[in-house]
Amino acid sequence: MVAAAVADVVVAVAVAANSTSPGSMSDHQGHQAAEAYVSLPSYGVGLGFRPVHREELFSHRKSIDFLEIIADHYFDPSPPKQAELELLQANFPLIPHGLALSIGSAEGIDARYLSKFRSIVEQVRPAWCSDHIAFTRAGGIDIGHLTPVPKSRASLDVIRDNLRRVQDVIHVPIILENITESIRYPEDEFSDAEFLGRICDDNQVGLLLDVTNLYINSVNHRFDPLEVVQRLPRDRIVQLHFVGGRFEEGLWVDSHDCATQDEIWQLLEAVLAMISVKGIILERDERIPPLAELIPELDRARSIFLASKS
């Protein structure tokens, strides 16, 4: 394990040295970033918390190692939401997951959103927090949906500057999630792996690898998902997401509304044979069943997670 981690640091630093982006991290900073992510606590397998499961959580406490909460749901909380947050915090390790930092917005970070995100992080004091490699805001419009950015140098510059702004006020490690590539741009200059790798090389940031999104992109855009994982700075992959998707009109969609399919389980297993992560989250958003129906998925993920650690 130690040998693998050292090899990964060497890969990360080697790419950083070749990077042409101004302001990229030095080799020393690259080492520091890699070490910072390796030393994060290992949580295990948890759930993306949805309020409908609030009461049931405690009867399945043993199957849930940690919870990911949607940070946006606790902005300016009403007393019941504040009480909910305090209840969760008293019983589980929590990871705040943002939906609209809009780290890929060329017009910059929204100061009001950032300040609300910061207050959740300060309240929860998590081991890390996360958002997406996407933009959700442009020209005064909040799209309300994660939209991909071109895999270009211009996007890398924007992400770097936005991340610095965020990291000036948020002092816990930030990890960024790969989204489904619903829109592809003629401006793309890099492959998925190169783009994610460069984001890590340029910044002190980790990755939240959504295995379902990786699977969906690999099928819709015909590439080998494991080749992408192989080429990523693996010691920066802190957390995984997984959930079922849907195949509609010839394409996979990240519907987050059904049980995880066999193909996605297989990919999760293969990914965990290649990398060591700190936590895995089942991210069910739609057609949410009683929690008891999700527990077998958590248990299955846990046995894969534990097997990968042994």
Add this chain to the structure above:
Amino acid sequence: MTPSRDQDSCRDRLALQQRALAESLTGLTGNKTGVASNANGDASLLSGIDPAEIARSAETLIRKRIAQTRSALPGTARILGSDFPGAFREFAEEHFFHGTDAIWRDAIEFTRWLRSRRAEPAWLSDTLRWEYERCMWETHRYYLSCFRMKFAVPAWISRIDQPSPERRVQWILVWRCDRKGRIDIFSPPF
């Protein structure tokens, strides 16, 4: 390190492209957002992007809004049934909200919009009022409202096996006061 002029122009173009995409995905233009749009009408910003991908993304966005509004308005969704998505799409042609409370604003404005357009069944009006008030209660720190209903809508919403609400005149008081130490009261209990 200061950005070069090339970097600046790439970033400006990216900003315009993102704006053009945001407008395409939401059906909004600079006029509707109240912000002048340089992107509006510059077809080259989106050239090279497959129009089918933009259309699919726009469809995903509207479906997401429909699903969120449906769960915020369970009684209204039950009355409208399979008409719910069509009615919401019609509403969405003229309405789009920004920010973290956009889900609630969709729900609140959709009840207002429906109230002026539909009258049947007889308990629709009470259902819309009840769900409107619930959303207002959810989204305000201080809120007070008092109104009369002809049907026992809250009990009906919580009972899926009850085909229609009982006819029963009742006064409803909705009260929220968020000061620390004070209790939230929403009367009668759900």
